[in-house]
Amino acid sequence: MLKSRFSGLIFQMIALALAFGVVSLILISIDASPSQAFQNMFRGSFGEMRKFAEVLVAFVPLLLVTAGLLVTFSAGLWNIGVEGQVVLGAIATTWVYRYFLESDLPPALIITLAILGGMIGGAIWAAFTGILKVFGGVNEIFGGLGLNFVATALTIYLIFGPWKRPGVASMSGTVPFPDEFSLPLLANLRISPWALGIALIVIIIVFFLLQGTYFGLKLKAVGKNFRAAYLLGIPTWQYSIYSFLICGALAGLAGAMQVAAVYHRLIPSISSGYGYLGLMVAMLINYQAIWAIPVALFFAALNIGSIQLPIVMKLDSSLSGVLQGTLVLFVLLMEGARQKFMKREQKT
Amino acid sequence: MNVELKNINKHFGKVHANKNINLTIPSGSIQGILGENGAGKSTLMKVLSGFIHADSGSEILLDGTPVKMNSPANAIKYGIGMLHQDPLDFPPMKILDNFLLGMPSSFFPNRKEATQDFNLLAKEYGFSLDPENYVDSLTVGERQQLEIMRLLFLGVRLFILDEPTTGISTAQKEKLFTTLRKFPEQAMTVIFVSHKLEDVESLCDHVAVLRAGELVGELTPPYQTKKIIEMMFGKEVTLGERQSASVGEVVLSLHNVSLEDARLKIKNVNVEVREGEVIGLAGMEGSGQNLFMRACAGLVRPVGGKIQLKGQDLSGKTYHVFKKNGVSFLPAARLEEALVSGLTLTDHFVLAEEPRGIFIDRVAGGQLAEERIKSFNIRGTPHTPVESLSGGNQQRAELALLQNPLSLILLEHPTRGLDIESVIYIWGKLKERCKQNASIIFISSDLEEILQYSDRILVFFSGKISQPLEASKTSVEELGQLIGGKGWAEIGDTHA
Numbered sequence: 001m002l003k004s005r006f007s008g009l010i011f012q013m014i015a016l017a018l019a020f021g022v023v024s025l026i027l028i029s030i031d032a033s034p035s036q037a038f039q040n041m042f043r044g045s046f047g048e049m050r051k052f053a054e055v056l057v058a059f060v061p062l063l064l065v066t067a068g069l070l071v072t073f074s075a076g077l078w079n080i081g082v083e084g085q086v087v088l089g090a091i092a093t094t095w096v097y098r099y100f101l102e103s104d105l106p107p108a109l110i111i112t113l114a115i116l117g118g119m120i121g122g123a124i125w126a127a128f129t130g131i132l133k134v135f136g137g138v139n140e141i142f143g144g145l146g147l148n149f150v151a152t153a154l155t156i157y158l159i160f161g162p163w164k165r166p167g168v169a170s171m172s173g174t175v176p177f178p179d180e181f182s183l184p185l186l187a188n189l190r191i192s193p194w195a196l197g198i199a200l201i202v203i204i205i206v207f208f209l210l211q212g213t214y215f216g217l218k219l220k221a222v223g224k225n226f227r228a229a230y231l232l233g234i235p236t237w238q239y240s241i242y243s244f245l246i247c248g249a250l251a252g253l254a255g256a257m258q259v260a261a262v263y264h265r266l267i268p269s270i271s272s273g274y275g276y277l278g279l280m281v282a283m284l285i286n287y288q289a290i291w292a293i294p295v296a297l298f299f300a301a302l303n304i305g306s307i308q309l310p311i312v313m314k315l316d317s318s319l320s321g322v323l324q325g326t327l328v329l330f331v332l333l334m335e336g337a338r339q340k341f342m343k344r345e346q347k348t
Numbered sequence: 349m350n351v352e353l354k355n356i357n358k359h360f361g362k363v364h365a366n367k368n369i370n371l372t373i374p375s376g377s378i379q380g381i382l383g384e385n386g387a388g389k390s391t392l393m394k395v396l397s398g399f400i401h402a403d404s405g406s407e408i409l410l411d412g413t414p415v416k417m418n419s420p421a422n423a424i425k426y427g428i429g430m431l432h433q434d435p436l437d438f439p440p441m442k443i444l445d446n447f448l449l450g451m452p453s454s455f456f457p458n459r460k461e462a463t464q465d466f467n468l469l470a471k472e473y474g475f476s477l478d479p480e481n482y483v484d485s486l487t488v489g490e491r492q493q494l495e496i497m498r499l500l501f502l503g504v505r506l507f508i509l510d511e512p513t514t515g516i517s518t519a520q521k522e523k524l525f526t527t528l529r530k531f532p533e534q535a536m537t538v539i540f541v542s543h544k545l546e547d548v549e550s551l552c553d554h555v556a557v558l559r560a561g562e563l564v565g566e567l568t569p570p571y572q573t574k575k576i577i578e579m580m581f582g583k584e585v586t587l588g589e590r591q592s593a594s595v596g597e598v599v600l601s602l603h604n605v606s607l608e609d610a611r612l613k614i615k616n617v618n619v620e621v622r623e624g625e626v627i628g629l630a631g632m633e634g635s636g637q638n639l640f641m642r643a644c645a646g647l648v649r650p651v652g653g654k655i656q657l658k659g660q661d662l663s664g665k666t667y668h669v670f671k672k673n674g675v676s677f678l679p680a681a682r683l684e685e686a687l688v689s690g691l692t693l694t695d696h697f698v699l700a701e702e703p704r705g706i707f708i709d710r711v712a713g714g715q716l717a718e719e720r721i722k723s724f725n726i727r728g729t730p731h732t733p734v735e736s737l738s739g740g741n742q743q744r745a746e747l748a749l750l751q752n753p754l755s756l757i758l759l760e761h762p763t764r765g766l767d768i769e770s771v772i773y774i775w776g777k778l779k780e781r782c783k784q785n786a787s788i789i790f791i792s793s794d795l796e797e798i799l800q801y802s803d804r805i806l807v808f809f810s811g812k813i814s815q816p817l818e819a820s821k822t823s824v825e826e827l828g829q830l831i832g833g834k835g836w837a838e839i840g841d842t843h844a
Contacts, residue, residue, distance in 0.1 A: 212710075213708060214698075214707075214708055217691075217695060220691065220695075221691060221695075224688045224689060224690045225684075228684070230667070231686060233700075
């Protein structure tokens with residue numbers, strides 16, 4: 001047991017080294033210095049407090065999405081639609097804010113309602129995927145992907161249609177909400193301790209949900225063998241729907257945070273690809289909740305750190321995406337290699 | 349083809365699966381390999397067919413020449429082909445496409461020519477397979493025939509058959525044996541792996557018996573069953589006395605139930621099952637017994653009629669309602685339908701119990717698992733993932749998952765592929781349930797098992813169901829006839 005864990009760590013370190021190696025080769029091939037690039041990325045994410053706060057701003061939605069995806073992955077479902085669920089969370093939050101724009105209710109209550117609204121919005125969007133899957137026989141990957149496009153189109157429609165700025169509608173989004181609608185931020189920084197706290201609490205809840213509850217165990221049984229789970233007496237399709245609802249609610253919460261703590265309005269790319277990035281994090285941590293925090297933080301740091309690259313080195317900031325992608329591929333590859341290696345060990 | 353195995357050794361970690369096995373199989377003979385589960389039969393066959401490597405020092409000689417095989421494809425080049433217990437074919441494909449697989453032909457196969465070859469070969473062996481049909485429409489027996497044809501066409505000279513008579517009908521078994529008996533005439537060699545004494549006795553020219561990885565002896569006809577059993581188990585085992593349970597009130601009753609699936613129609617069945625009773629379902633694979641059983645479990649919705657459990661009407665209700673009312677269904681496909689790969693034994697026992705609260709009590713779960721593992725004699729620990737258990741232990745685990753109390757236990761092939769000791773153990777556990785007033789309905793293709801353990805027997809023949817036959821008043825001969833569709837007029841059926 002101990003040995004297998006130890007070897008797992010070694011193989012993952014090799015994967016990390018290989019990923020950095022491949023990205024270095026790419027950089028060398030375009031005559032850029034890898035060490036300089038990595039240094040810049042590190043400085044861009046951890047160099048100063050302001051930058052680290054930015055990393056945390058990205059970390060919050062990423063962690064929430066990952067937490068949600070751990071639930072659907074446990075149920076054996078590929079919830080690609082998580083991206084659209086983030087968007088719908090943001091739309092629903094915006095809708096609640098707009099509804100209460102003129103009201104005299106205390107702002108704290110409105111913020112709470114808006115966040116809850118976002119969770120419900122995300123959950124409903126996820127429920128569509130679930131219903132299509134359970135009752136329509138539409139694979140959740142296709143259903144989710146389709147709904148992602150619909151969600152994006154809906155955002156654009158709202159920004160340029162019913163919710164457009166007075167005068168000329170613009171890609172910069174809807175009219176910003178008043179300051180009291182924002183989750184409180186740390187002084188001079190863009191990070192909200194509330195958002196950070198909520199994200200951390202959520203991942204802890206998901207960890208215990210999957211590790212220690214009957215619900216989690218049943219979910220795993222459904223994910224690993226739908227048919228046997230049914231014969232064991234588990235209401236299988238209901239559990240599939242539950243997992244979609246939970247994931248959708250958490251993705252919606254991520255979207256709500258984007259509106260309530262970061263952008264204070266609806267913008268066209270409100271989800272910023274965190275849904276897809278969350279899928280990568282979930283795969284990278286092999287669906288184990290306990291690793292979600294460090295890996296999501298690492299990915300957020302890569303995203304923010306790479307913003308530095310075009311400014312300092314005239315490199316495209318998509319380098320972080322290249323690094324994240326190769327890292328996932330190498331970790332999966334090394335996991336396969338490790339299993340082969342362990343098998344051989346056992347035989348001799 | 350003359351086969352010599354010299355000093356075959358194989359270790360899996362600490363397990364010594366094959367110990368110094370020396371065996372010569374002369375060309376043109378049918379060699380039986382007997383042994384209980386885990387005796388090392390499969391390992392030896394996998395070594396011979398290139399699936400796994402034996403330890404160094406082991407030698408395989410074909411017609412006197414030492415060979416080294418590193419894959420099944422390589423083994424086929426040497427003329428060695430293996431027919432697996434579950435045919436390795438591709439159900440969604442056409443029979444002809446399956447036939448063409450593994451053929452070292454050009455990129456674009458000549459389908460016309462292949463069809464001709466296929467039909468010629470089928471005619472020679474008396475198989476009636478349509479090359480344009482799809483594989484998933486075939487029975488296990490027909491899929492075997494297809495696989496045999498494929499291997500013949502690839503030029504295989506040594507056939508290894510692993511438990512080929514499990515899951516096929518008596519008629520298909522006869523056809524298989526007729527086919528195999530033709531092989532020696534063409535100097536082909538057959539290795540027949542089984543633990544069915546009767547089959548081995550009627551077919552094989554020589555029998556080698558394995559026990560705990562060692563070759564304990566070789567026998568030639570006439571065979572003495574007692575001797576073989578002694579060699580296999582190291583001691584004599586008997587199936588135990590027949591015992592009829594005292595029969596109580598009606599548990600399950602079917603009134604004019606009609607069932608349908610894509611291939612079969614069963615009309616107006618009337619059956620009653622009483623407390624403590626064991627009902628055996630006999631019939632060729634696919635004669636309606638699975639449909640009948642799944643209807644009793646609520647997994648198939650009847651198109652007409654009424655199903656009552658202890659007087660309560662459950663017609664049209666789902667499996668989960670049946671389950672809540674004390675019905676349990678144990679499917680034959682253990683890892684596909686009954687157990688969840690990737691979860692441990694503890695996880696399974698926890699799942700099968702009624703949940704207490706929201707959080708799982710891991711300590712209690714572990715204790716429960718320890719207890720069940722002990723009382724059901726499962727070789728594993730609470731943390732063992734179910735997929736790494738052997739077949740017999742998976743079957744025991746399935747039984748250990750049964751709740752208490754139960755009204756009705758439905759079992760598909762409860763002892764398929766298990767050795768005699770496991771069979772006796774499992775039936776012991778089931779009979780205990782009968783004493784606690786549970787009724788049992790089980791499907792088996794082993795007539796001996798059906799006669800031995802049932803109180804009454806229902807025979808299925810293409811959607812027809814016989815009147816319940818008293819097990820003590822019938823015989824293998826009568827059942828065999830009914831299964832083959834003869835003698836139905838005399839006994840009558842259950843249809844109104």
